[in-house]
Amino acid sequence: FxxxxxxxxxxxxxxxxxxxxxxxxxxxxxxxxxxxxxxxxxxxxxxxxxxxxxxxVIENEKVIHLSGLKEKGNVIKKNGGSSLIDLGDGVACLEFTSQNNAIGPDIIMMIHQALDEVEKNYEGLVIGNQGKNFCVGANLMLILMEAQDDNFFELDMMVRQFQQTMGRVRYSKKPVVAANFGMTLGGGVEVSLPAARLQMASETYMGLVEVGVGLIPGGGGNKELYQRLL
Known part of the structure; x- marks a missing residue:
């Protein structure tokens, strides 16, 4: 129907x-x-x-539809690549909305704003969405364009900013949970590993795949994996 x-x-x-x-x-x-x-x-x-x-329609009370919450006016903040949504139970949700949920400057900015908001007014933060995949990684086209223009200062700043943002996720005063599903690649892994908890769907494909395009993970993923092997 x-x-x-x-x-x-x-x-x-x-x-x-x-x-x-x-x-x-x-x-x-x-x-x-x-x-x-x-x-x-x-x-x-x-x-x-x-x-x-x-x-x-009668649904399990644990079911959450982010689109429905947004229609009800539960959006706290949003920009071109992400939204911060009030889930209605003292917890906020950071939803990626960029193409393929790729991480770019909009999402990095919203992570900071989300953590500021949650630390003041909420009990915790969930990083999750209901798209095709959780996150396919960083916006490599943006990185390629900067490299082609020899903007290595900009690239260095982007990498540092990404690392500092992931540090904020790890040391947040309120718990952060990453709700992974589908493809969780590259930057998507690096956003998830610093979280206090990972709540993964059974169909989650997760990995630092940057080497496939000739890059080394720059958002803190190597460090997070190394810590788990100690």
Whole structure:
């Protein structure tokens, strides 16, 4: 039914009728009543069509939909690459929203702002999102452009800033939890390892893969791995 909604209920039923397909009577009645989707979303809450009206979707209370919270106005801060969201239980969530959730200056800046906010007003911070992957690493195109322009001072500053930011995650006054899933590569690993705890999904693919493009992990990942081997 969600796929049917995505296709377009009314348009697809019209197409089915043109091709002589049989459309269930209750679906025809539903459309005739002015309802053009099986699911609705209002103020971040989902409901589904059931016997002539829409009924709220009942979910486990532990389920969190970041998109719904943002629609309810729970965004504390945001920029072009990330959002800080109030989860409603004394905990904030730092969500990456850049392309492929790659780490760039926007995310580095927001990590500092998130830690400042959490240390003042919250009990803890979760670094997580509900995209395709947790984080595929740093924005290598930005690094390549700086290298091609011989801006090695800028590159040095970026690496230092990344390391200092990860130090803030490690020594935060409030606990930080990284909620990893999917691909957690390079900079995504370096954001996660300094956290107080890692809560990983079963399908998590994690590693410092910079050597594959001729680089050495520069955000503190080598140090974090070495500490775990001592």
């Amino acid at each position: 969600e796929i049917w909604d995505a296709i377009g209920l009314k348009q697809s039923v019209e197409k089915m009728a043109e091709e002589g397909e049989t459309v269930p009577h209750w679906v025809q009645s539903m459309i005739a009543e002015g309802n053009e989707s099986f699911y609705k979303k209002e103020n971040g809450d989902r409901s589904y069509y059931h016997h002539g009206s829409y009924t709220p």
